[in-house]
Amino acid sequence: MTPQEKTDLLSGFGMWKTAAFERFGIPTTTMTDGTYGVRYSIPQIDGDEKGGEDLDAFLTMVNQRASDVAVAWGEMKPATCFPNGSAMGNSWDTELMRELGVLLGRECRAMGVHMLLGPGINIRRTPLAGRSYEYYSEDPLVTGKLSAAVIDGVQSQGVGTSLKHFACNNSEIERTTMDSVIEERALREVYLKGFEIAVKAAQPWTVMSSYNRLNGVQTSEDSWLLTDVLRNDWGFDGVVVSDWHGIKDRPASLRAGGDLDMPESPRRKAQLLDAIQSGVLPNALVDRACVRMLNFVSKALAGAQEPAPMIEPTAHHARARAMGAQSMVLVKNKGALPVKATAKRVLVVGRDAQTPVIQGSGCATTIPTMIDAPMEMLAAALPDVDLIHRLDADAVTCDLAKTADVILAYVSTEGAYDGEGSDRTTLALGPGQDEMIAALTKTGTPVAVIIACPDAVAMPWIDAVDAVLVCFYAGQAMAGAVADLVSGAVNPSGKLSVTFPQQLSDVPGHLSYPGELGRHIYSDGIHVGYRGYAARDVAPLFAFGHGLSYTQFEYSDLTISAPLIALDDTIDVSFTLTNTGDLAGAEVSQLYLVAKGHQLQRSPIDLKGFAKTHLEPGQSRRVILSVTGRDLAVWHPGQGRWVLEAERAEILIAAASDDIRLRAALDLAPSVLPWRRVAYDTQPAYVLPNPYARSVIRDFLATRCAITPEEADRALDHCANSFFGIFTTLERRLRISITEQEAINVVASINAAMDDAEAAL
Numbered sequence: 009m010t011p012q013e014k015t016d017l018l019s020g021f022g023m024w025k026t027a028a029f030e031r032f033g034i035p036t037t038t039m040t041d042g043t044y045g046v047r048y049s050i051p052q053i054d055g056d057e058k059g060g061e062d063l064d065a066f067l068t069m070v071n072q073r074a075s076d077v078a079v080a081w082g083e084m085k086p087a088t089c090f091p092n093g094s095a096m097g098n099s100w101d102t103e104l105m106r107e108l109g110v111l112l113g114r115e116c117r118a119m120g121v122h123m124l125l126g127p128g129i130n131i132r133r134t135p136l137a138g139r140s141y142e143y144y145s146e147d148p149l150v151t152g153k154l155s156a157a158v159i160d161g162v163q164s165q166g167v168g169t170s171l172k173h174f175a176c177n178n179s180e181i182e183r184t185t186m187d188s189v190i191e192e193r194a195l196r197e198v199y200l201k202g203f204e205i206a207v208k209a210a211q212p213w214t215v216m217s218s219y220n221r222l223n224g225v226q227t228s229e230d231s232w233l234l235t236d237v238l239r240n241d242w243g244f245d246g247v248v249v250s251d252w253h254g255i256k257d258r259p260a261s262l263r264a265g266g267d268l269d270m271p272e273s274p275r276r277k278a279q280l281l282d283a284i285q286s287g288v289l290p291n292a293l294v295d296r297a298c299v300r301m302l303n304f305v306s307k308a309l310a311g312a313q314e315p316a317p318m319i320e321p322t323a324h325h326a327r328a329r330a331m332g333a334q335s336m337v338l339v340k341n342k343g344a345l346p347v348k349a350t351a352k353r354v355l356v357v358g359r360d361a362q363t364p365v366i367q368g369s370g371c372a373t374t375i376p377t378m379i380d381a382p383m384e385m386l387a388a389a390l391p392d393v394d395l396i397h398r399l400d401a402d403a404v405t406c407d408l409a410k411t412a413d414v415i416l417a418y419v420s421t422e423g424a425y426d427g428e429g430s431d432r433t434t435l436a437l438g439p440g441q442d443e444m445i446a447a448l449t450k451t452g453t454p455v456a457v458i459i460a461c462p463d464a465v466a467m468p469w470i471d472a473v474d475a476v477l478v479c480f481y482a483g484q485a486m487a488g489a490v491a492d493l494v495s496g497a498v499n500p501s502g503k504l505s506v507t508f509p510q511q512l513s514d515v516p517g518h519l520s521y522p523g524e525l526g527r528h529i530y531s532d533g534i535h536v537g538y539r540g541y542a543a544r545d546v547a548p549l550f551a552f553g554h555g556l557s558y559t560q561f562e563y564s565d566l567t568i569s570a571p572l573i574a575l576d577d578t579i580d581v582s583f584t585l586t587n588t589g590d591l592a593g594a595e596v597s598q599l600y601l602v603a604k605g606h607q608l609q610r611s612p613i614d615l616k617g618f619a620k621t622h623l624e625p626g627q628s629r630r631v632i633l634s635v636t637g638r639d640l641a642v643w644h645p646g647q648g649r650w651v652l653e654a655e656r657a658e659i660l661i662a663a664a665s666d667d668i669r670l671r672a673a674l675d676l677a678p679s680v681l682p683w684r685r686v687a688y689d690t691q692p693a694y695v696l697p698n699p700y701a702r703s704v705i706r707d708f709l710a711t712r713c714a715i716t717p718e719e720a721d722r723a724l725d726h727c728a729n730s731f732f733g734i735f736t737t738l739e740r741r742l743r744i745s746i747t748e749q750e751a752i753n754v755v756a757s758i759n760a761a762m763d764d765a766e767a768a769l
Contacts, residue, residue, distance in 0.1 A: 014294055015281040017301050018262065020270040023052045023252075026305065037308040039170070043126035043142050044092045044108075044367070044483065045374030046115045048085040087115050088324040088484065089376035091332045092367055093128065094463055095480035097144030097505035098555070099335045100596040101620045102157040108331065109161020111324055116167040118319045122308035123168035123213065126372070129155045129202050130178050130218075132463060132506050133536055134521050136432040138180035141368035141462035141481050145505035146537030146552065148198055149615050152205025159210035166311025168213030168304070170249055171206055174238070175199055175227060176530075177218035180431045181522040184254070187221035190530040193608070196643035198536050200237065207242045213304060214247040217266060219254045228255045234265030247304045252371075259283035267297040268304075321377040325485055329380070332482040332489030334594075337502040338556040344414055344454040344474035346496030346558060351413035353394040356386065357405060357448060358418035358441070361397055365420040365460040367481045370428025380487035382418060389495035400440075401447035409451035414474075416494065417445050420460040431522065435466040435512050445469045458490055464508040467549060478504075496558065501594035501620070503555030503664065507538050510549045516540025538665045539611035553598050553615075553664035559589030559625070563597070563669035566661055574677035575637040575652050582632045583661050583670055587623035594622045599633050600665065601640055601674075603657035606682045608642045613665060616640060637677075644680060654678035681766050686758045688751055689733030696728055700761040705734070708754050713744060 009017065009032075016027040021036060028036040041047045051057050090096070090108055099105070116124050128142040129151045137143075145151045159169045176188040176199050190199060206212065215238060217228040227233055228250050238244045249268040255261045258269060258279040269276055283289045338345065347354060361382040367373060383397055396412070398405040409415055422438040436442065437459070448455050449472035456475035459465060460482070467476065477500070482489055492498040509515050517540070520531035535543045538552035562585075569580040581599055599617035603610050617633040640657075641650035654676060661670040683698035684690070695701045702724065709720040723742055730737035735751045738744065 009298065011281055011284045014284060014298055015277055017298055018268060018280065018294075019277045020268070020272040022056045023271045024049070025053070025056070026268070026301070034302075034305060035309070037122040037305055038120060039123035039125055039168075040121050041125045041371040042087070042112065042374060043128045043372045044096070045089045045372070045376070046085075046087040046112065046119060046121060046124065047372065047374050048087065048119050048121065050083045050085060084375045085119060086321075086375045086377045087119075088321065088328055089367055089374040090328045091335050091483040091486075092372075092462075092481040093142045093144050094132070094140055094506075095335045095482045096331065097150060097154060097335075098337050098480065098502035099331070099620070100150065100154075100503060100505070100618055101334060102153055104331060104334060105154045105157035106161040107327070109158040110164060111161075111327060112158075113162040113165025113167040114317045115319055115324070116162070117165055117312070117314075117316045120312075120316070121167065122312060123170060124162055125170045125216065126172065127155045127158045127169065128172050128372070129206065130173055130176070131199055131202065131536060133178045133517055133530070133532075134431075134515055135435060135464035135506065135509070136512075136521070137178055137463070138426045138431045139368070139370060139428055141427075142370075142372055146507065147505065147615050148201035148205070150505050150618070151202035152209070155202065156206040156209035159206060159212045163210070163213065166314060168308060168311070170214040170216045171203060171212040172216035173218035173251060174203055174215050175218060175233060176222050177220050179522050179528065180429050182526060183429070184219040185221070185526055186523060187224055187527045188530065189223055189527055191533055192645040193643050194530060194533045194536070197534050204242055207238070207244050211244070212246060213307060214249045214268075215244060216249050216251055217254060219251050226256055228266050229257055229260040229264045231264040239265065245300075247300050259289055262289060262297055263293065267300050325378055328483050329485035329488040329492070332479070332486055333492045333498040333500075335480070335502045336482060336489060336493060336500060337478045337504050337554075338475070338493070338500040339478055339504070339508070339550045339554060340470065340473070340476040341556050342454075342474045344456045345477065345494055347390060347393070347414055347494055351390075351393055353396065353412045354386070354390060354414055354416060355405070355409050355412035355453070356383065356395060356397045356416045356418065357399075357401060357444065359399055360418035360420045360458075360460060361416070362399070364418075364487050365423055365481065366483055366486050368427050368462050369423065372428075376484035379484045382487040382490065385487040385491035386416075386494070389491035389497060401444040406447060406451050409448060409453045412453050415448050415451070415453050415455045417448055417455055417457045418460075419445065419457060421462065421465060426462070432462070435464060435509070437465060442468055445473065449473055456494065458494075460486070464506055466511065470549065499558045499591050499593040500555070501557060501596065503553050503596045504550055505552070507541055507548045507552045508550040510547065514541070514546050514548065516544070535611050539614065542612040542665070548666075551664050551666035553596070553662065554666070555596065555664070557589075557593045557595070559587055559591040559593040561593075561595040561623070561663070562586045562588045563661055563663070566659075566670040566672050568659060568672055568674060571673070572675040572677050573635070573637045573640065575641060575650070575679040577637045577677075578634055579674075580632050580634055581617070581659055581661070582630055584628055585621050585623065585631050586628040587625055590625050592622070592624045594620055595663070596620050597631055598662045598665070599635065600660040600662055601657055602660060603640075603655050603676065605642065606653045606655070607680075607684055608644060608651075608653065610642060613660070615665075640676065641679075646685060647680070651680040652676045652678060653680060653682060679766075679769055681762055681769075683762070685762060686734070686755055688735055688755060691732070692724075692727050692730050692734050692737055695734045696724055698758075698762075700765060701758045704754060704758045704761060708750075709738070709742075712746075712750075713742070
């Protein structure tokens with residue numbers, strides 16, 4: 009290929025395609041957005057509009073609200089709007105997520121799309137984040153396992169995925185320039201872990217670099233992130249694609265491991281061509297990226313060989329409804345739900361019962377094939393009930409409320425501002441809705457609140473209401489799913505994949521959010537989400553993993569296959585789960601590790617496994633969760649690897665992070681010594697308890713000072729309480745002079761002895 013052809017191959021064609029090469033018989037491939045639905049812009053894809061040449065037009069599109077999506081993207085093909093990521097995350101169901109992927113893949117095939125730009129899996133560190141509605145959880149294990157299932161489902165249909173946004177794009181504020189400043193353990197254990205799980209388990213065809221800087225480096229130009237971690241550590245062999253206009257220095261991006269620059273940009277293509285022709289970029293580096301792109305095109309074309317499926321919109325809509333019902337979370341219920349069979353009148357209040365909020369705003373926004381109407385769905389689910397709808401809690405409504413058996417209050421957050429490009433500014437519901445709920449609670453009739461929201465919300469009225477069903481953004485069939493749950497046709501089984509705070513200031517990273525002067529310091533470190541609440545002993549409004557059912561579950565008979573686990577071991581944790589109620593239902597059981605750590609501090613509680621189990625009334629089942637030593641490991645920044653420290657830990661089996669049902673001890677076998685490596689200025693308190701260090705220093709002193717080893721030991725005891733470095737302390741307290749080379753040799757001997765001892769663990 010010529011330098012120009014290589015440049016074209018490594019750059020987008022228009023907004024949503026790769027370049028075609030007639031002389032090689034290489035056709036174009038098509039990609040489009042959609043983490044929960046396929047967004048197909050007819051003028052931009054079929055008409056090959058050069059959207060990438062007009063940044064203002066691109067930004068106008070991104071910044072449109074969900075209600076104006078047709079204005080933003082032009083005429084669009086309708087597609088199933090499935091429940092958004094923040095809803096689906098509450099399912100904790102990998103089989104359901106794989107089905108979602110399969111259905112998305114089928115709709116892509118039907119539209120001629122070769123790659124879907126998703127899933128998006130950034131950690132929901134703050135409930136204010138504008139794109140939280142796209143993402144699955146505040147926890148990397150939930151995030152990684154659910155996204156791997158989606159990727160597997162999509163790619164099983166011959167359609168590629170783009171795992172995004174890599175990495176640490178956890179807020180929309182100044183997202184193209186903000187520097188996310190994160191210490192290494194938090195990076196590896198929280199913000200990168202979900203990506204690692206998904207990459208290793210599902211091998212997405214592409215990974216999309218994010219807009220932001222990470223520890224001072226633009227992620228699209230970060231060789232540590234894109235090559236050292238993604239490729240060398242995790243074994244990723246696909247294409248790294250930029251977020252749209254996310255590259256600022258095209259040659260630097262390619263050098264770092266960024267293969268495909270999207271969308272087409274004449275300026276960046278000129279930069280790349282010049283760098284290739286001038287030799288600034290070595291041919292081998294350019295050719296390696298070209299081979300990756302050709303492999304991607306080959307996969308895309310192979311996937312398109314099978315006949316495109318015929319999509320039945322009503323069938324996909326029905327599955328979206330079922331997914332919504334399995335993802336909504338009943339966080340409170342004092343018997344108001346399901347609506348009792350004896351109910352004669354149900355009062356439905358709120359504008360959201362007329363116009364439901366089904367999705368968030370931004371690049372993921374989908375034109376739905378159909379939208380369920382809440383009142384119609386309720387009427388079908390409750391055919392013998394007198395349903396009355398009122399928009400507000402005015403005097404007439406409150407009088408009617410006194411004649412009803414139950415009130416269903418449909419509410420939502422204000423969606424006119426937040427979404428892609430803008431964070432929320434409050435946890436409150438939309439204007440007037442808290443007041444509406446408060447007024448309804450004063451009527452004396454039980455109130456069930458039904459909330460559409462992107463993430464956690466405040467509930468100042470929580471003690472006065474009888475039930476709360478949190479729907480998140482549940483897609484085009486949201487109203488039908490709600491009707492299924494409130495009528496009792498479906499038993500709720502969703503559990504929160506994020507923590508709901510009592511107030512915004514309770515969020516672990518609140519004090520450093522959203523950053524200042526272009527730097528956002530992630531001050532919560534590894535204590536993100538539920539870990540941070542536990543570490544600070546702050547009670548949430550609703551805990552991570554919380555969710556109610558119309559039935560009850562009992563946990564018993566916990567066993568662990570081995571009492572000790574080493575780094576490369578696997579154990580089985582098993583227990584009996586019994587449905588003790590009268591209804592069939594599903595329970596999300598959670599496995600947590602409790603360990604303190606020694607050199608490396610741990611969070612008080614850490615999710616390490618989960619399972620969703622369906623049981624008939626009275627049925628019991630043995631649930632088995634396999635856990636590896638590496639699942640329990642922590643990242644050691646000093647050694648650049650995953651390690652286990654020796655400790656008597658505890659395994660918890662829980663219905664929620666604050667609802668522990670069973671517990672058992674588990675010993676962690678060490679893969680690392682409990683003492684840090686020694687440097688010239690390490691204090692005696694961190695040196696002398698280390699037998700390897702003490703032995704080397706004792707022998708050195710015995711030889712250097714012509715004393716016995718016992719006398720050297722007593723001399724070291726005399727030095728133990730010094731706050732100076734070990735060698736300065738020895739010189740001051742023993743009145744000896746130690747040369748630089750002697751100190752270097754002693755330190756090297758200590759650390760070599762520790763290396764040998766560690767290798768033998």
